[in-house]
Amino acid sequence: MIEKLGTVFKQFEKEISLLTNKADILNLKAKYIGKKGEVSEVLQGLKDLILEERQKVGPVANEIKDKIQNIIQDKLNKAEIEEINDGLKQNRVDVTRVESAFVNNHEHGGLHPITLIQQEVENIFLSMGFEVLDGPHIENEHNNFIALNIPADHPARDMQDTFWFHSPSGDVEKKALLRTHTSCVQIRGMKERRPPFRFIAPGKVFRCERTDASHEMVFHQTEGMLVGENISVTNLIYFMKVLLSEIFKKDVEVRLRPGFFPFVEPGFELDIKCLICGGTGCSVCKQVGWVELLPCGMVHPSVLQMSGIDPAKYNGFAFGLGLDRLVMMRYGIDDIRHFHSGDLRFVSQFKSY
Ligand code: PHE
Numbered sequence: 001m002i003e004k005l006g007t008v009f010k011q012f013e014k015e016i017s018l019l020t021n022k023a024d025i026l027n028l029k030a031k032y033i034g035k036k037g038e039v040s041e042v043l044q045g046l047k048d049l050i051l052e053e054r055q056k057v058g059p060v061a062n063e064i065k066d067k068i069q070n071i072i073q074d075k076l077n078k079a080e081i082e083e084i085n086d087g088l089k090q091n092r093v094d095v096t097r098v099e100s101a102f103v104n105n106h107e108h109g110g111l112h113p114i115t116l117i118q119q120e121v122e123n124i125f126l127s128m129g130f131e132v133l134d135g136p137h138i139e140n141e142h143n144n145f146i147a148l149n150i151p152a153d154h155p156a157r158d159m160q161d162t163f164w165f166h167s168p169s170g171d172v173e174k175k176a177l178l179r180t181h182t183s184c185v186q187i188r189g190m191k192e193r194r195p196p197f198r199f200i201a202p203g204k205v206f207r208c209e210r211t212d213a214s215h216e217m218v219f220h221q222t223e224g225m226l227v228g229e230n231i232s233v234t235n236l237i238y239f240m241k242v243l244l245s246e247i248f249k250k251d252v253e254v255r256l257r258p259g260f261f262p263f264v265e266p267g268f269e270l271d272i273k274c275l276i277c278g279g280t281g282c283s284v285c286k287q288v289g290w291v292e293l294l295p296c297g298m299v300h301p302s303v304l305q306m307s308g309i310d311p312a313k314y315n316g317f318a319f320g321l322g323l324d325r326l327v328m329m330r331y332g333i334d335d336i337r338h339f340h341s342g343d344l345r346f347v348s349q350f351k352s353y
Contacts, residue, residue, distance in 0.1 A: 001042065001049075001057050008038050009064050016071060022079045029072045039065050113327050113350040114220050114339060117247075118202045121222050121321065124246045128239065130224070131199040135185035137206070138165070141175040143184040147306050149262040156262050161208040178206035181320060182223035183263060186299075189225060190307035195314045196228035202323070213335045220323035227299065227309065227316030233266075236296060236317040240270055244293070247326065248275060255290065264297025264318060275329065284332070291329065295320050 012032050019025050033039050042061050046054050111119075122132050150156050160180035167175045185201035193199075202222040209215050226235070237254065244252045252272045259269035271292050274285035281287040296319035301311035324336050338346045 001053070002060050005039070005042060005057075005060055005064050008032070008042075009067070012068055013071075016075060019075065020079060020082065022076060022083070025072060025075050025079060029068075033065055033068050033072075039068060110348065110350065112339075112347060113331070114323055116350060117323055117327050117330075118220065118222065120247065121243070121323070121326075122200065122202065124243055125200045125224070128242070129198060130226075131197075133185055133189050133199050133201040135179070135182065135188050135201055135203065137178060137204060138176055139179040139184045141172040141177060143187040144177055144179050144181075146172055147187045147303065148183055149300050149302055149306075154262060156260075163206055163208050180207050181205050182221040183318070183320060185223050186225050186263075186303075186318060187307060190227075190304075190309060195309060195316070196226075198224075198226040198228075200224045211337060213337070216324070216336050216340065218340065219336070222321040222323060223318070224321065225299070225316060225318045227304070227314055229314060231298075231316045233268075233298065233317070236298070236319070237270075239317075240294060240296065240319065243321075244272055248272075248330065250275075253279075259295055259297070261295060261297060263300050263303045265300045267297035268295070270294040270296055270319075276332070284329075293322070293325060293329070 012028070015028055016025070019028060029037075031037055039061060042057070043065065046058055046061070049057065126132065144162075145151070145154075145157065162180050163178040165176040169175070182201050182203055182205060185203075189197070189199050189201065200222050201224075203220065204218055205221050206218055209217055211217060224239075226239070233256075237256070241252065241254055244254065252275070254273075255271050256268040257271065259267045261267045269292050271290040273279045274282060274289055274291050276282050276284045277289065279289040281289050285291050296317065299316045299318050301315075304311040304314060304316075324339060327333065327339075328336065
């Protein structure tokens with residue numbers, strides 16, 4: 001009988017080695033150690049044996065039953081892991097592939113039109129050797145006004161209605177405000193540099209204004225400054241013409257009119273010939289044929305002096321490019337308030353990645 005159990009076990013080992021499928025393994029389990037299984041039948045037959053035989057066969061039969069039980073459990077575990085791995089293989093997501101990364105097809109955002117034009121302007125000036133500076137939105141009275149030739153009692157302060165912070169101190173270096181223009185970055189830039197230098201400073205500016213189609217409380221400028229020896233208005237016109245031709249992708253005609261800003265002398269308003277009508281007059285240029293685009297001028301000697309630069313030796317030009325106006329001109333946008341409306345129908349027209 002013990003011999004028979006040995007052959008049964010060998011047979012079992014042979015059969016199980018061929019199986020990988022869970023159902024087949026369970027069938028084999030029934031065949032050997034199920035109620036009517038071959039080993040179970042031997043165990044049931046024990047009661048008919050004489051005591052001496054029973055004591056010999058019993059433990060062997062039990063041992064074989066346990067062994068079979070363990071081997072089967074082992075095999076079942078392996079089959080289960082195999083099944084999980086197969087499933088993973090079939091539903092595999094390859095995250096290195098773009099279409100897998102966007103399986104949900106969610107809307108994805110783009111850059112704001114002002115950001116796009118700012119990047120364009122930065123690239124144009126970088127290619128002409130300018131640095132790009134950044135300045136804080138919260139400025140002090142010194143940088144925003146005084147060092148730019150706008151003392152406390154100057155009427156030019158009225159042109160720039162200012163958001164002031166409550167400041168306990170009267171110290172102009174500590175009196176805080178939201179910058180009204182990017183010209184304050186001229187002062188920051190001059191403090192850390194000696195001529196010759198050239199930089200631009202793009203960013204948000206703030207004025208306490210009533211809003212309408214062409215006025216916002218928050219808008220965007222790019223300040224520009226170039227200081228060196230023997231700089232002339234011709235240099236200023238050259239850089240402005242390059243900038244505008246690059247932005248509008250065609251040769252633009254410009255003209256200068258006198259303009260007043262306390263930190264430049266002489267100061268100008270630079271106009272471009274209307275790109276919509278070519279100068280014959282239309283609603284965009286209000287029938288004048290020219291559009292006012294860019295205030296600029298030669299840096300005032302006292303501004304250089306206040307920042308520690310000798311105006312007898314050095315001079316330069318500065319300009320303040322309105323980015324909102326530029327985008328509006330380029331795309332024929334008739335209301336500045338669209339920019340901060342948060343209306344996706346507006347901004348999604350400029351999507352770019
Ligand atoms: N800062 C001026 C403004 O915002 C513009 C300007 C800049 C004018 C540089 C001249 C030179 O109105």
